Amino acid sequence: MKKAPNIILVGPMGAGKTTIGRLLSQAMGKEFYDLDKVIEDNAGADIPWIFEREGEDGFRKRETQALSSLVQSDKENCVLATGGGIVMRDENRSILNDGSVVVYLYASVSQQLYRTSKSSHRPLLQTGDPKATLRKLFEVRDPLYREVATLVVETDARHPKSVANKVLDAI
Ligand code: S3P
Secondary structure, three states, X not given: OOOOOOEEEEOOOOOOHHHHHHHHHHHHOOEEEEHHHHHHHHHOOOHHHHHHHHHHHHHHHHHHHHHHHHHOOOOOOEEEEOOOOHHHOHHHHHHHOOOOEEEEEEOOXXXXXXXXXXXXXXXXXXXXXXXXXXXXXXXXXXXXXXXXXXXXXXXXXXXXXXXXXXHHHHO
């Protein structure tokens, strides 16, 4: 029997991937995974620790490993929230494009900044000007999110429940 597709959420930091992912998994009766959490569980350490000890490169290797074992294993029917940098590696984009429904949760740079300003667990925003960093990342990543997306949903002016409903209506 053909596997049911996984629903994978991509988008920048602050797009609401984890919140929307949880809502979708409840509404659809699918299991929910947060890739950052899976990486942390596998490493037995949190993301800031991984960045500090292994650099961004070490984190990206762990990210690809976790993505590939979740998506290419027997897991089906799950909702997966990814980290904002998931589209940076060709290998990851190939995995994303391989039969999953990929939803790009779009958020403007000012919304990303607003929504990430209260947390301090994102290593990429700990040095320099966070707005400039988010803008730079957005310029590189927005076309890549669009390249892998089956569906793009705008989140700026929407409550998480309304974003989740929009996704449910479209898939
Ligand atoms: C990252 C985003 C983070 C996390 C890591 C790197 C990025 O996830 O994976 O800090 O490169 O944009 P969220 O998008 O869930 O914040």
